[in-house]
Amino acid sequence: MTLLDSIVMQGLGRHGALTAEEKTLLLDLELNPRRAAAGEVLWQESADVDLFCVVKEGWAYSYRNLGNGSMQILKVYLPGDIIGMRDFGFARRLAGVAMINDGVISPFTHQQLFELIGRSPALAASIIATVVRQQAMLTERLVYLGRYAAHERLAHFLYELYLRLKRIGAVTDNGFVMPLSQEQVGDALGLSAVHVSRTFSMLRDEGLVVRDRQHVVLPDPQALARLVEFNDTYIDETLSPAFHGFH
Amino acid sequence: MTLLDSIVMQGLGRHGALTAEEKTLLLDLELNPRRAAAGEVLWQESADVDLFCVVKEGWAYSYRNLGNGSMQILKVYLPGDIIGMRDFGFARRLAGVAMINDGVISPFTHQQLFELIGRSPALAASIIATVVRQQAMLTERLVYLGRYAAHERLAHFLYELYLRLKRIGAVTDNGFVMPLSQEQVGDALGLSAVHVSRTFSMLRDEGLVVRDRQHVVLPDPQALARLVEFNDTYIDETLSPAFHGFH
DNA sequence: CGGTTCGTTGAGACCGTTCAACCCCGGTGG
DNA sequence: CCACCGGGGTTGAACGGTCTCAACGAACCG
Structure with missing residues (x-):
């Protein structure tokens, strides 16, 4: 599962095919894949924000550990999702992220993301759209936590x-x-x-x-x-x- | 309460004072203030996304009406907040918005927002920062709904x-x-x-x-x-x- | 074969809901 | 001025959904 596949499948690339440069920019985000074991913590809450990750295989989740000993899982990430966008613009992580099962992730830097945004407004729009969609999913979860059995x-x-x-x-x-x-x-x-x-x-x-x-x-x-x-x-x-x- | 005051007070303008043009861009968002009565619905869920609003006086809230007859309030907006950014990038509203008490709001268009973003990267960063902060507040609420008494x-x-x-x-x-x-x-x-x-x-x-x-x-x-x-x-x-x- | 983790099932306690009655207060009209 | 009314808030009682604690079972792994 590459990000390119994911974005195309999600219909974000449908408005005119992506240019060769755009495809390259996307593939550049996945140049450094590595294995990640089940339970591995990719980063903790409050850690410095340095990297984002594309999930290529396996599932992950973001979470907050609470003072009363319990945990709240905020979001489950599936192959093709980008992890860490929640912290885009922040200096410190608002939530930890851990792998659910064994998988493969491709970390990339803040710098790479800025470059991609600067070079391709279309991809910038796609990225923003995924962030917005994630916020919508979070909202939907909130509604269910508040008002449903x-x-x-x-x-x-x-x-x-x-x-x-x-x-x-x-x-x-x-x-x-x-x-x-x-x-x-x-x-x-x-x-x-x-x-x-x-x-x-x-x-x-x-x-x-x-x-x-x-x-x-x-x-x-x-x-x-x-x-x-x-x-x-x-x-x-x-x-x-x-x-x-x-x- | 102008947006300019609000943004400066929120420390977003601290990194070098805003230029005269930037101040003008911000003030342009508030050229069409109007009164809004308590209980007035600014827009309903699923309505077309056309406008955003600066809250100048009074409180508002975004909400979802649920199938079981209850309502979930997603966020409370105070003077100086921008309403509707949740829907930025969407064609339809994900939530309704209504006034809590009598107040004054300044609607502005998608177009104005794009212009502001195009003209001032600094303001674009401020806007994005407020969106990100709103997402963080939503996350915090979710954690409390899920795990606290x-x-x-x-x-x-x-x-x-x-x-x-x-x-x-x-x-x-x-x-x-x-x-x-x-x-x-x-x-x-x-x-x-x-x-x-x-x-x-x-x-x-x-x-x-x-x-x-x-x-x-x-x-x-x-x-x-x-x-x-x-x-x-x-x-x-x-x-x-x-x-x-x-x- | 023993340990470990995860899932199931039961019993009792607790927290929050629902329904209901009542109160307080502000507004309205006689 | 008073009577009435309506909305919001308070309080009580009973119900019910979910939690906690505990015991047990099933699958996996050394």
């Missing part, structure tokens, strides 16, 4: 993963691999691990989610989408026309 | 308002005016209005918050800050040095 939070979480995985071709027969432990799911949804287990059982009994170890199947994605009233405008978002005129 | 959520909410109001000079003797109803506070914190009332009583009994109608006093802000382990790096944030080198 456990089974709705979990259903929404799984359906969002399903959509994001589908667009990078990681879904077959409505099923996908979900390497998060139930403890981690709980940390993302503001629930205890025990209650995540019970909630999975509830969704299984209703025929909405079948899970076996790390494999999840959504037998009827539409039914799940109705349950959570999924608003997918923030995933298949349309950029403002004015924005494209900006180049 | 009612009294901690409320204490954190009040302390954040206290800090933001202090920097625009709206705090005297540790007190400020808080025009939100308890229903609205509940919609922001994911609590019922009834429990907001009980939680206010609890904080009062502990000597942390004194409230009389719309007037709130924090007798010991430091104690409150300790209670919520307030991390103010996202309010008094430091922009990355690399970012300033970008101009």
Whole structure:
């Protein structure tokens, strides 16, 4: 999974094919791939902001460790996502990032990002669009934490993963691999691990989610989408026309 | 309260005074002020994105109306804030915005924003910094919704308002005016209005918050800050040095 | 085969919700 | 001036969703 694939798949490159220089700029971000082991902390909260990363293989998550001993997972990163944009413009990390399973990441520097932005307004727009979309996903999570019950939070979480995985071709027969432990799911949804287990059982009994170890199947994605009233405008978002005129 | 005052007060203008042109660009955003009545909806969710607004007087909030009949308030806007940046780059609003009390707002267009960004990299950096800071505030709220109890959520909410109001000079003797109803506070914190009332009583009994109608006093802000382990790096944030080198 | 991690299930406690009654206060109209 | 009304806030009681603690089971790994 290269960033180029990801960006094209996400439809950001559809407005006129990318130029050769733009493709080069994107590929330059992935010149230094390295393996990262499950559980590896890429950086801690409050660390200096130096690098961003493209996730090439594996999953990662950003998190905050709280004073009361618990953890809140802010976002799950999938292959093709850029990690660290949350801290763009800050001197220190607002959240830590760790790998969920074994994977491959490509770090690149602030400097490279500035260069890319300076050279290609189209790519700058794409980057900004991904940041904005991430903010929208965060907002959606906030809404669910504030106002929905456990089974709705979990259903929404799984359906969002399903959509994001589908667009990078990681879904077959409505099923996908979900390497998060139930403890981690709980940390993302503001629930205890025990209650995540019970909630999975509830969704299984209703025929909405079948899970076996790390494999999840959504037998009827539409039914799940109705349950959570999924608003997918923030995933298949349309950029403002004015924005494209900006180049 | 002009945007110029606000940005200077927020320290974004400290790196070299703004040029005359930059000041003009900022003031141009506020050429069309108008009154807005309490409860007035500035725009609804899914409406076309056309305008942004500077809040000159009064408070506003962005919100999402949910299928189960409840509402989630995403953010409270104070004088000097820019409303609508959440939707920058989108064709449609991700959230509605309404006035909390009577106030004055200055709408400006996408076009004006692009012009400002094109003419002054320094102001573009300031704008981006405010967007990033808003995302950080949203993240902080998410953490509290996910992992903290009612009294901690409320204490954190009040302390954040206290800090933001202090920097625009709206705090005297540790007190400020808080025009939100308890229903609205509940919609922001994911609590019922009834429990907001009980939680206010609890904080009062502990000597942390004194409230009389719309007037709130924090007798010991430091104690409150300790209670919520307030991390103010996202309010008094430091922009990355690399970012300033970008101009 | 023993240890470890992860997931399941049960029981009890707790926090927050819902429903309801009541109060306080400001506004309005007689 | 008073009667009435309505919105916001307070308080009580019962319900329910989620948490915690604990025991147990299943899969993986040395």
